[in-house]
Amino acid sequence: MKMPTSTAAVSGKKRRPMRLQTRQTLLAYLFMAPALILLVVFVFAPILGSLPLMFFDYSVLGTTKFVGLKNFVTAFHDRNFQAAIVNTILFVVVVPVIQILSIMLAVLVNRKLRGITVFRTLYYIPVVTSMVAISIMWGFLFDPSGLINSLLKKWGLISSSLGFLTDSRTAMLCIMFITVWQGLGYYMMMYLAGLQSIPQEIVEAAYVDGATPAKAFWHIKLPMLKPYIWFCSLNSVISAVGVFDAVFVLTQGGPDTATMVIAYYSYYKAFNSFEFGYAATIGFVQALITGVISIVVFLYGRKGEEGGLA
Amino acid sequence: MIQAKKRRKAINTVLTYVMLVLIAIVCAGPFIWLLAASFRSGQNIYDISLIPQNPTLENYIGVWEFLSVPRYLLNTIIITVASIAMDVILSALCAYPLACMRFKGKNFILGVLLASMIIPAAAGMIINYLTISAMHLLNTLAGVVLVGSVKVFSIILLRQGYMGVPKDLIEAARIDGAGELRIWWQIMLPGIMPTVSTVIIFDFISRWNEFLWPIIVLQDPAKYPLAAALQYLNGSFNYKFGYIAAGAIISVIPVIVVFILCQKNYIEAVSGAVKG
Numbered sequence: 300m301k302m303p304t305s306t307a308a309v310s311g312k313k314r315r316p317m318r319l320q321t322r323q324t325l326l327a328y329l330f331m332a333p334a335l336i337l338l339v340v341f342v343f344a345p346i347l348g349s350l351p352l353m354f355f356d357y358s359v360l361g362t363t364k365f366v367g368l369k370n371f372v373t374a375f376h377d378r379n380f381q382a383a384i385v386n387t388i389l390f391v392v393v394v395p396v397i398q399i400l401s402i403m404l405a406v407l408v409n410r411k412l413r414g415i416t417v418f419r420t421l422y423y424i425p426v427v428t429s430m431v432a433i434s435i436m437w438g439f440l441f442d443p444s445g446l447i448n449s450l451l452k453k454w455g456l457i458s459s460s461l462g463f464l465t466d467s468r469t470a471m472l473c474i475m476f477i478t479v480w481q482g483l484g485y486y487m488m489m490y491l492a493g494l495q496s497i498p499q500e501i502v503e504a505a506y507v508d509g510a511t512p513a514k515a516f517w518h519i520k521l522p523m524l525k526p527y528i529w530f531c532s533l534n535s536v537i538s539a540v541g542v543f544d545a546v547f548v549l550t551q552g553g554p555d556t557a558t559m560v561i562a563y564y565s566y567y568k569a570f571n572s573f574e575f576g577y578a579a580t581i582g583f584v585q586a587l588i589t590g591v592i593s594i595v596v597f598l599y600g601r602k603g604e605e606g607g608l609a
Numbered sequence: 610m611i612q613a614k615k616r617r618k619a620i621n622t623v624l625t626y627v628m629l630v631l632i633a634i635v636c637a638g639p640f641i642w643l644l645a646a647s648f649r650s651g652q653n654i655y656d657i658s659l660i661p662q663n664p665t666l667e668n669y670i671g672v673w674e675f676l677s678v679p680r681y682l683l684n685t686i687i688i689t690v691a692s693i694a695m696d697v698i699l700s701a702l703c704a705y706p707l708a709c710m711r712f713k714g715k716n717f718i719l720g721v722l723l724a725s726m727i728i729p730a731a732a733g734m735i736i737n738y739l740t741i742s743a744m745h746l747l748n749t750l751a752g753v754v755l756v757g758s759v760k761v762f763s764i765i766l767l768r769q770g771y772m773g774v775p776k777d778l779i780e781a782a783r784i785d786g787a788g789e790l791r792i793w794w795q796i797m798l799p800g801i802m803p804t805v806s807t808v809i810i811f812d813f814i815s816r817w818n819e820f821l822w823p824i825i826v827l828q829d830p831a832k833y834p835l836a837a838a839l840q841y842l843n844g845s846f847n848y849k850f851g852y853i854a855a856g857a858i859i860s861v862i863p864v865i866v867v868f869i870l871c872q873k874n875y876i877e878a879v880s881g882a883v884k885g
Contacts, residue, residue: 320711320712323710323711323712324712324713324714326706326710326712326789327706327710327712327715328706328712330702330703330705330706330710330789330793331702331703331706331707331718333699333702333703334699334700334702334703334759334764335703335718337699337755337758337759338722338725338759338761340740341733341737341740341755341756341757341758342725342733342761343721343725344733344736345732345733345734345735345736345737345740346725346728346732346733348733348736349732349733349735349736352735352736404632407625407628407629407632408629410625412622412625412626415629418629418632418633420869420872421633421636421637422632422633422636423868423872423876424636424637424640424865424868425636427814427818427864427865427868428640428818428861428864428865429817429818429820429836429839429860429861429864430818430820431818431820431836431837431839431840431843431857431860432836432839432857432860432861435839435840435843435853435857436639436640436643436857437639438843439643439646439850439854440639440642446642480635480636483636484636485879488876488879488880489879489880491880492880492881537727537729538729541729541731543731543821544821547821547840548840548843562731565731566731566734566821569734569735569738570738570825575735575739578735579735582731582732582735586728586732
């Protein structure tokens with residue numbers, strides 16, 4: 300079936316090149332159609348569709364009505380929402396922490412030592428493991444009768460158990476710690492790829508000129524890692540503003556509003572109280588924060604690059 | 610002088626190994642502790658010692674029999690396999706013209722695909738829920754699979770794979786009069802098998818670990834995949850720490866095994882993302 304038609308197309312190539320072009324375009328879209336339809340329905344349309352949702356009081360059971368900016372006004376006075384904004388912005392502190400630690404880790408594993416790949420693999424395992432299992436595991440470890448409290452007591456550092464996840468002063472720090480712990484391996488691998496892409500001759504030339512390893516790192520390797528730092532920081536910001544899993548499994552925003560973050564609050568409003576319009580509004584604010592911080596990272600990264608050139 | 614230098618180097622190496630081991634303890638230690646906990650009997654679950662005194666399989670037997678792990682495993686396998694099959698076939702079809710054909714709108718489509726990669730999937734969750742609901746697929750595994758069944762990341766990866774296949778192969782086949790579908794199936798697809806396996810590994814890990822969307826779509830916990838069930842059980846059986854530990858170990862092991870077996874492929878694809 301297929302063969303004769305395409306032979307005809309090939310033989311008609313010289314006479315009617317336009318027809319061939321049209322045919323190719325048609326064929327290309329036939330190939331792409333199933334995937335593109337699914338992407339439009341389940342990826343593109345949902346993102347755009349959330350925008351009008353913000354101006355409605357969408358109800359699954361009752362009637363949906365246009366409410367204008369009411370959802371924004373509600374958000375403005377919502378104590379949980381305010382806490383979520385503050386906590387989410389504070390949470391972004393994990394970004395520089397993860398980036399600095401993972402660059403150091405990448406430098407450490409960027410050596411030709413026996414068994415180094417085993418260590419790299421070990422450090423990467425938390426990245427591929429399910430966040431549910433990881434959160435549950437750390438929940439055990441942070442428990443008042445868990446391993447961390449037992450060890451601290453055994454070493455005489457504390458006399459009574461600490462409620463790491465139940466104390467509003469430490470709960471967020473625990474979520475941050477789990478995030479850093481889980482993400483380190485990923486960024487380490489990125490920076491390792493970056494370090495290995497640096498031409499060996501440049502580094503060696505610096506050593507010949509008498510540079511110490513520290514100087515070679517600071518003045519040669521780090522500037523050449525810039526594109527990687529930029530890419531990783533951006534990724535890290537996006538996932539930090541969207542922090543969800545550990546909060547969902549371990550604290551559900553509590554104690555009180557100590558770990559209430561914007562992604563969790565949006566989920567909560569959508570699927571616990573089914574206030575879709577309000578949840579979309581919160582989600583939009585999340586996208587807005589992501590966008591603003593990303594632009595700051597981007598501009599800062601570009602400024603840094605220009606400075607490096609000068 | 611030379612000896613002093615040698616000695617310094619040796620000390621340096623030893624210190625590096627000490628650091629490496631310490632960090633390894635921080636990264637892998639919690640897993641080992643969890644593994645040990647899963648073999649402990651009820652009372653001393655929070656014991657500090659790494660090696661359980663009277664190791665027991667009772668947690669595994671309990672979680673397997675009473676908490677119906679086999680059913681959750683089956684659900685997970687159905688969701689994972691169906692998603693991988695859809696993603697591989699549809700993304701491989703979609704990526705082919707994007708790599709090997711010239712047509713109107715190609716750059717536009719590529720641009721939209723790349724731009725959509727920075728938007729987190731969670732952004733569309735509400736509308737996806739409404740869509741799945743309108744399709745009467747709530748509380749079905751199909752509803753879980755359908756959303757996220759085609760991944761933009763897979764399309765981009767596979768496109769790069771196609772571009773590595775020699776162009777003369779396609780040209781020769783076209784001159785021989787082979788249809789595009791046949792060229793794709795008989796020449797291109799076999800040519801990008803390494804990339805296909807990378808996509809499979811990525812899909813396997815992300816689907817196996819997925820829990821939020823299944824929790825949203827499935828109202829009946831009996832239909833949950835393992836990760837979602839674990840979260841559910843953790844909330845409702847809080848007193849059975851041993852069971853949860855055993856369940857967590859069961860859910861984590863397949864992913865860790867697959868990762869260790871395929872890590873080279875996987876890591877190359879992950880770190881290649883910066884250059885792409």
